[in-house]
Amino acid sequence: MVENIQLIDLLKISLDAGKEILQVYKNNFGIESKEDHSPLTLADKKSHEIIVKGLSSLYPNIPVLSEEGKSIPFETRKEWNYFWLVDPLDGTKEFIKKNGEFTVNIALIEAGKPVFGIIYAPVLDTAYFAKKGIGSFKLVNASTVEVQDDLELVNASARLSLAIKKEKISVVASRSHLSPETEKYIHQMKEKYGEVDITSAGSSLKLCLVAEGKADVYPRFAPTMEWDTAAGQAIVEQVGGRVVKTDGKPLRYNKENLLNPWFVVEKTSLFSM
Numbered sequence: 001m002v003e004n005i006q007l008i009d010l011l012k013i014s015l016d017a018g019k020e021i022l023q024v025y026k027n028n029f030g031i032e033s034k035e036d037h038s039p040l041t042l043a044d045k046k047s048h049e050i051i052v053k054g055l056s057s058l059y060p061n062i063p064v065l066s067e068e069g070k071s072i073p074f075e076t077r078k079e080w081n082y083f084w085l086v087d088p089l090d091g092t093k094e095f096i097k098k099n100g101e102f103t104v105n106i107a108l109i110e111a112g113k114p115v116f117g118i119i120y121a122p123v124l125d126t127a128y129f130a131k132k133g134i135g136s137f138k139l140v141n142a143s144t145v146e147v148q149d150d151l152e153l154v155n156a157s158a159r160l161s162l163a164i165k166k167e168k169i170s171v172v173a174s175r176s177h178l179s180p181e182t183e184k185y186i187h188q189m190k191e192k193y194g195e196v197d198i199t200s201a202g203s204s205l206k207l208c209l210v211a212e213g214k215a216d217v218y219p220r221f222a223p224t225m226e227w228d229t230a231a232g233q234a235i236v237e238q239v240g241g242r243v244v245k246t247d248g249k250p251l252r253y254n255k256e257n258l259l260n261p262w263f264v265v266e267k268t269s270l271f272s273m
Contacts, residue, residue, distance in 0.1 A: 001082050002108060002115045002132050005059070007150045010106055010118045011127060013054035015143050017047040017104045018122030021089060025098070025123070041095065044068055047088035047104060055084050055106075062108070065254075067227045074256045085109050085253060087227035090119075091203025100124060101202030107230035112252040117234030119204050128160075128208045130238035136160040136211055160239045162267045164213035170197040172206045172215035174222065181221035181262070189217070207232025210265045211239050218265035226258045232265075241267050 024043040048068035055064050065072060066086040077083070084106060089095060091102030100123030108116035115132040125143050130136035137157035139145060147153045171186055190196045199215060207229070209215040230253055233243040243251050243265050251263055 001062075002110065005108060005116050005131065007118075007129055007131060008147060008153050009054075009058050010116070011120075011129065011139075011142065011153065013051055013058075014104045014106060014118050014120035014127060016054065017050045017088060018120050018143075020046040020050055021095075021102075021104070022122050025095065041089070041092065043095065044089045044092070048086070051086050051088055051104070051106060055086075059084075065227070067225065070227075070258065077254055078256075080109075080254060081111055083109050083254065085114070085227050085230045087204075087225075087231075090228055091205075094202035099202065101205055103203045103205060105204050105227060105231040107227075107234055109230060109253045112254055113250070114230045114234035114237070114253065117231030119208060119231050119235065121203075121205060128211065128235050129157075130211075130235040132234075132238065134238070136235045136239040138208075138212060160212045160235070162211075162213045162240055166197075166216075168195050168197050169193040169217070170199060170215045172199045172201055172209045172218045174200070174202070174206065174220070179222040182219050185219045185221065185264075204228065204232040207236055207243070207265055210241055210267060211235045213267065216267050220260075220264070221262045224260045224263075226253050226255070226260060229260060229263070236265055241265065 021043040048066050052064050062082050062084055063080055064084040068088055087105040089102060090105045094101040104120045106118050107114045118129040120127045125141055127139045127142040137159055139157040145156050147156050171189060173182055206218045210218050233251060236243055243263055245261050245263050251260060
């Protein structure tokens with residue numbers, strides 16, 4: 001199935017969603033309240049509609065589970081071997097703060113594992129994407145790049161690598177959700193490795209920083225949902241890193257409860273330090 005997914009199609013859908021988000025972002029926007037009382041903006045809804053329409057048109061046999069359409073019962077979902085897992089606007093708090101650190105996330109899940117992922121940051125106009133068996137890539141100025149097929153897209157992008165050499169261990173943490181447990185983890189890193197660089201970032205961009213080698217580890221000991229992490233996990237894993245629970249096992253998807261357990265995103269090079 002994943003071999004039939006065209007990267008260029010998913011990039012276009014992400015760009016279209018990002019364009020709609022930016023139209024709201026550049027103007028005053030109203031905020032509603034989700035069931036969990038977190039912010040919901042008009043941009044969420046517009047992005048969701050574009051993504052679901054695009055995916056359903058191109059891949060009508062693959063169901064879609066989106067944050068904005070999450071009411072699909074588990075009795076239905078548990079029969080899915082493949083499905084799209086979508087966060088139409090990840091980093092709503094960053095969107096409201098207008099710091100630009102929010103993303104569009106689209107992942108393809110196969111038997112509970114992410115095998116394709118694309119993350120697009122509209123304000124940064126930067127896309128990260130990965131496909132099982134091909135690797136992970138970063139495309140800057142994504143909305144201006146003219147490519148006709150996946151080969152041209154890959155050639156226009158930078159292949160991600162974890163091989164960036166740094167003098168100190170680098171930890172990336174949530175800008176809006178830094179928990180006491182995360183602070184304790186960072187303190188333990190300092191005790192083990194000495195001085196530690198700490199970077200704050202919003203949304204799934206934290207996983208991307210690990211995937212491109214700019215950060216060694218991202219500990220997340222605060223609530224996230226499956227759609228927050230799936231695309232980023234695909235990007236991290238296809239470059240050789242890992243996204244694991246506290247027991248060392250990878251995050252899995254399409255659980256009855258879509259809440260993620262605590263997890264750590266790591267470069268494999270960190271294991272031997």
